Amino acid sequence: MSLQHILLGILQEPKSGYDVKKMFDEIFSNFWSAELSQIYPQLKKLAEKGKLSITEEESSKGPNKKVYQTTQQGIEELVEWIEQGPVVHTERHAYLGQTFFLNSLDSTQKKIEFMQSLHKEMNQWHQHLCSIMEQAKKETKNFPYDLSDERFYPLLTLMMGVKKVGAIVEWCEEAIELIKLRL
Amino acid sequence: MSLQHILLGILQEPKSGYDVKKMFDEIFSNFWSAELSQIYPQLKKLAEKGKLSITEEESSKGPNKKVYQTTQQGIEELVEWIEQGPVVHTERHAYLGQTFFLNSLDSTQKKIEFMQSLHKEMNQWHQHLCSIMEQAKKETKNFPYDLSDERFYPLLTLMMGVKKVGAIVEWCEEAIELIKLRL
DNA sequence: GTAATCTATATAAAAATTTATATAGCGAGG
DNA sequence: CCTCGCTATATAAATTTTTATATAGATTAC
Numbered sequence: 001m002s003l004q005h006i007l008l009g010i011l012q013e014p015k016s017g018y019d020v021k022k023m024f025d026e027i028f029s030n031f032w033s034a035e036l037s038q039i040y041p042q043l044k045k046l047a048e049k050g051k052l053s054i055t056e057e058e059s060s061k062g063p064n065k066k067v068y069q070t071t072q073q074g075i076e077e078l079v080e081w082i083e084q085g086p087v088v089h090t091e092r093h094a095y096l097g098q099t100f101f102l103n104s105l106d107s108t109q110k111k112i113e114f115m116q117s118l119h120k121e122m123n124q125w126h127q128h129l130c131s132i133m134e135q136a137k138k139e140t141k142n143f144p145y146d147l148s149d150e151r152f153y154p155l156l157t158l159m160m161g162v163k164k165v166g167a168i169v170e171w172c173e174e175a176i177e178l179i180k181l182r183l
Numbered sequence: 184m185s186l187q188h189i190l191l192g193i194l195q196e197p198k199s200g201y202d203v204k205k206m207f208d209e210i211f212s213n214f215w216s217a218e219l220s221q222i223y224p225q226l227k228k229l230a231e232k233g234k235l236s237i238t239e240e241e242s243s244k245g246p247n248k249k250v251y252q253t254t255q256q257g258i259e260e261l262v263e264w265i266e267q268g269p270v271v272h273t274e275r276h277a278y279l280g281q282t283f284f285l286n287s288l289d290s291t292q293k294k295i296e297f298m299q300s301l302h303k304e305m306n307q308w309h310q311h312l313c314s315i316m317e318q319a320k321k322e323t324k325n326f327p328y329d330l331s332d333e334r335f336y337p338l339l340t341l342m343m344g345v346k347k348v349g350a351i352v353e354w355c356e357e358a359i360e361l362i363k364l365r366l
Numbered sequence: 367g368t369a370a371t372c373t374a375t376a377t378a379a380a381a382a383t384t385t386a387t388a389t390a391g392c393g394a395g396g
Numbered sequence: 397c398c399t400c401g402c403t404a405t406a407t408a409a410a411t412t413t414t415t416a417t418a419t420a421g422a423t424t425a426c
Contacts, residue, residue, distance in 0.1 A: 002277040009287065012287075030276075031280060065373095082288055086300055091276060099340050160354045199403095201404050
């Protein structure tokens with residue numbers, strides 16, 4: 001199960017469940033999403049299996065924190081997951097399912113609007129990702145060569161995110177042009 | 184639920200559950216996957232809700248076929264799904280999760296091998312998609328303008344597939360170069 | 367001061383998905 | 397003639413994921 005392995009990866013740095021959720025929303029949104037109601041039970045399970053340790057900490061804001069951290073055993077499981085090779089061909093892109101059947105909409109206008117709406121959203125996301133990338137560039141001299149390993153591999157996923165979302169933006173533009181030419 | 188809507192889309196042409204599975208493996212593998220054990224119960228559910236009709240047909244090979252077809256009610260639900268706008272931000276890319284934590288592997292060689300393995304697989308898939316695209320080009324004069332609407336929108340998803348997989352191939356190459364430069 | 371928002375943890379119920387398994391006819395190869 | 401593989405349908409069990417809901421202290425905005 002990938003979510004469990006991602007949790008083991010995240011919690012190499014100690015974090016609360018709430019912090020983990022923030023990681024998903026801010027940094028992983030590119031390639032993974034998870035709800036708190038999924039995260040907490042999985043943390044519990046991993047702790048029961050001895051892959052995570054739990055420490056209670058007082059919190060300045062709100063009730064006490066439970067801080068989770070990956071154990072040696074947990075890291076071993078993470079490594080096994082990565083060593084077994086890249087996990088692919090499991091992707092689900094609902095928007096492409098919708099596109100496949102876009103002809104079910106009764107007017108060309110509606111089809112174009114669908115694509116424009118996707119274009120707008122992807123454009124915004126693309127700009128967001130680019131601004132994060134710019135930030136990283138500013139912060140590191142001789143980017144990306146001087147990045148620490150800890151920052152470099154996460155950056156690779158950001159690079160892929162920019163590429164992927166950029167490809168969707170391009171594709172929307174081509175699709176809109178082609179649809180208009182069909183009139 | 185996207186799978187149900189995709190089934191409603193596929194079954195605008197009458198098909199058996201087995202045929203539907205083949206569609207997923209051959210044509211939808213780009214953006215969606217589903218097992219037979221998931222497909223059959225969903226077909227049953229959709230038929231119970233009146234979104235699909237069932238006709239039994241004799242088969243030349245093996246036992247009788249149940250042929251499913253989307254009803255008017257089913258098409259209305261499909262249209263609603265598409266009209267509510269593109270469904271995004273739900274994607275899960277396990278390979279990017281692995282990449283994010285690639286530094287957990289203890290040698291540069293293993294990291295490079297991970298990327299090379301991904302590169303190889305994506306390259307093969309890219310070529311496969313390109314050959315399908317070439318085939319379509321050959322079969323249609325004045326491609327893609329003279330395609331029927333029924334063929335055009337599926338082609339759009341193939342175009343996106345080629346773009347996406349091509350982007351991954353490119354990214355793998357860049358990543359491998361960057362990792363080597365870090366030595 | 368009080369309402370709204372944020373931090374924080376969690377459970378229940380429903381729905382979706384995966385993995386494993388069962389069955390059975392038919393055709394092809396040896 | 398017998399085994400293997402393919403077509404075809406299906407169920408059981410386990411796991412994963414989503415959606416909804418509950419609770420409660422602390423902070424911020426008005």
